[in-house]
Amino acid sequence: MAKVKGDIIIDIEKCKGCELCVEACSQDSLTTSKKVNSKGYLYIVKIEDNCTGCTNCALVCPEGAITVYRKTANRKEQIAKITNVTKDMTITVNE
């Protein structure tokens, strides 16, 4: 499965609730919360779990308040480093 899984963290203390990220999000994942931060702004929260990590929200954020994470399910990871091989050997990896 090559589904992309993304997530964001919004620094709600920096957020001024301008909603440009809400507008930029192609997944409609974001909305304005009903709570205010310490500066009195209604900050933005992620309400859907469909984030693809496309970074659009972070790109338009004037406060630099959004960090974006992305993970692809079939990402290959190095599981072993084999050195000084002297004869043929077979390595199997459990899917």
Added chain:
Amino acid sequence: MKELKLMKGNEALAEAAIRAGCDGYFGYPITPQSEVLEYLSREATARTGMVVLQAESEVASINMVYGAAGTGKKIMTSSSSPGVSLMQEGISYIACAELPCLLVNVNRGGPGLGTIQPSQGDYFQSVKGGGHGDYKLIVLAPSTVQEMSDFVKLSFELAFKYRNPVMILTDGALGQMMEKVELFPQQPRTNEIYPWATTGKKHERERSIITSLHIQPDKMEEINIHLQEKYRTIEKNEVRFEEVDCEDADFIILGYGLVARICQKAAQLAREKGYKVGVLRPITLFPYPTDVIRAYSEKVKGMMVVEMNAGQMVEDVRLSVEGRTTVDFYGRMGGIVPTPEEILEAFENKVLGRK
């Protein structure tokens, strides 16, 4: 071996800038000081690699000075009265941001476009601030072409010692006249890096910010207090003046710059007539030689101030004297240079005439 040369005041000043290891000059042509830019354009870059740039205006040139001086380099500009008026905003920023640099005003007659002849009408502008806010320039007033040269070196030393802009206040006659100058030897340009300067933020230090903006009033007052303390230190350490025949004098004539030399001749004529007259020449107009003037005010029978303006420095003399003796004034304006004879006549009429 002494290096003697016959030079115009403006050229001696420019030559001295090159020899003092000046890193950059930003200026705009204006009579009677255009020779500074011309001389530097011809000589400087080839000899020391000094940057010389003709800006689009005095406004631009003073702001180029602000930017370049913020990097900790030895930077200067020069202009004449209307041009220096245009620079005043920038000078105020430079003073607040505490940037060392050299400003030269080859004073001409005003107000307005005025005349290109010599004047001392910019005393207030130079000494009392000129731009907005509470700040001071260190102001040096040369009276010979030799001093036009020597004070360039001194100015850079003082500017960096106190992180304060220094002004050489001279006039069109000194800028244009030729005299013998003993040139000081060439000094290398230094590449000293100052921690406050904008040279690119290094990992080991905080970023340098050159600014005169402190929006919080308590912070701005703190900056002002710091500046005033610095000015008091300068007043304590850097007062310079010259006395000629003052020890036994009954009367003292005060004048600065070129006028002081004319006063000396007038004093000589007065002595020939039997009046014991001395001449006191303030060299630093800020800090002002208040103490020495006050000391003489206790001893002499009268003072007279001569200026090429309507009476500006005379106010500082009166503030120093505080009524202990009489202070008369004689001035010519609009580019007229007084003769020794008319100064003597004024002395006889005004100072002696009081008795």
Added chain:
Amino acid sequence: MNEKQMTAPDSHYEQMIAEESVCTTENIVYEKPHTLTDTPFHYCPGCGHGVAHRLIAEVIEEMDIQEETIGVAPVGCSVFAYNYLNIDMSEAAHGRASAVATGIKRVLPEKYVFSYQGDGDLAAIGTAETIHTCNRGENILIIFINNGIYGMTGGQMAPTTLPNMKSTTSPFGRDTNSMGYPLKITELIAALPGTYYVTRQSVHKPLNVRKAKKAILNGFQYQKLNRGTCFVEIVSNCPSNWKMTPVESNKWLEDNMLPFYQLGDIKVPKEEIK
């Protein structure tokens, strides 16, 4: 570790918990550049200055030139730009940023020098400095934020205010008969032989942000060539003084500003044209 012990209400929820969190350092694909300080911006919500600042910081970080860069802040809303960019900076008098940048660059020719100026600063009071800096071909980058209004002083008419656009000093709309026309200074300086790279971008949409960043990157990189002034205009918004929400202001920008101030490269280096 104690995840297994938790009682999951349904299988979907159980699966979510079993998955490792996406929010780990190695999965970061976008974060605030470190060259931006942690000081919160003083700008109004939705203001384009924040994005522009961030892009400059990103470019400086990606080029690894923090130690080699000196910026010049203007007078206007971005007067405190030096509070946010963790680089050496100089605060210029109103309109004089490009003259200050000239002074710095002339004595430190090896450094990267840029000025950051608004429309009032660059295109009104500083017009002479802007034109002559570009005409001398100073090897600096000028970043010009154009939102068609004076922000800091409270919404007065700017040289770039559109015809019929309302401001506090053109309360009935800019009457071009008496107030003149909006000044396309970017096209004006592009005609000067001293400029090397002139472009107009915006930061109101993700794609535009990417393009603006590329333009700023070009502006910094071209400085090493010593071929002339680079000039990046960023058409931006001013929700507070346009009296709109940030989202509305970006829509207005697209509908009104962009037809007049068309985006795209105005002058590109000859070598780049293939």
